[in-house]
Amino acid sequence: MELTYRDLATVLHGMGFGALFMLAFSGAIGVIYATAVGGGAAIYSAAQQRMFRIYLISMAVLAWLTVLSGTYIIYPWYRAKPPAGVVDLSRYPQRLLISNPMTAGWHDFGMEWKEHIAWMTPIVMTMVAYVFIKYGPQLALHRSMRRAVLGFTAAAFLATGVAGIFGAMLNKVAPVRGGSDAVAIRYVHHD
């Protein structure tokens, strides 16, 4: 049961940050809606309001960690160019994909879409967290603002979904591998 360093980093990017962020979305919609509709101040205590703020800030931080780790740690491994003469492209995912017309679309469509649309999420979620912190229960008095925040949150969910689905599929078709081994669990096989 061994993983390479790149395996671990990819798992941290996709499952540690990205998937956790996705899981938090339904909670974010609930927090914004419940706090805003009918005047959250009358329903929720100051401690609960503070917890909601921490929840949305955490989501924004997770979104930033996801795109930063993806762009500056995983993506360079993905797009690395093989040295001249190398015929085994298994450690060069982008080159492996575009070397075959049957798999080139995973890069030309999947990665091209994913790498850009993903960056909308931290921008949007930072805005959402800011507006929530700034207005909190007063969002109930600003219906237009509440609608905008919920609409942008839904768009961030779409962007994250696209990035997450293509990230998972790309790593299945052409996994980012290599680097030194990191032993997760030493398990001895017995016949």
Next chain:
Amino acid sequence: MCTMTEDSHAATNGSGGAAILAAGAGCLSLGIFALAGDALPWAHRAFNIWSPSGPLSGVSLGAVAVWLVVWFLLARRWSTRDVNLAFVNLAAFGMLAGGLLLTFPPIMDALQGK
């Protein structure tokens, strides 16, 4: 752009409007920069500010810079006043939609005549 608030007891909506419109601007600039980096060789080179990540480094950094600058400027102007949020939302969602469309590869390709 100044209007009455939806409720006289509510805080002014300018700060929220600034944040919302700036987020839309950031998303649209991301789409425009992504298209430019794909379509124009000089933009491709200009956005390549960190070679291991290629043009994505400059495209994303540029969009974040636009978002923050627009937010800063709008917040300075709007933080103590009310703005027409219906108009702000329309503009913000229009820019968000533009950004989403411009990052969609078939539309990027169509705009380049590919």
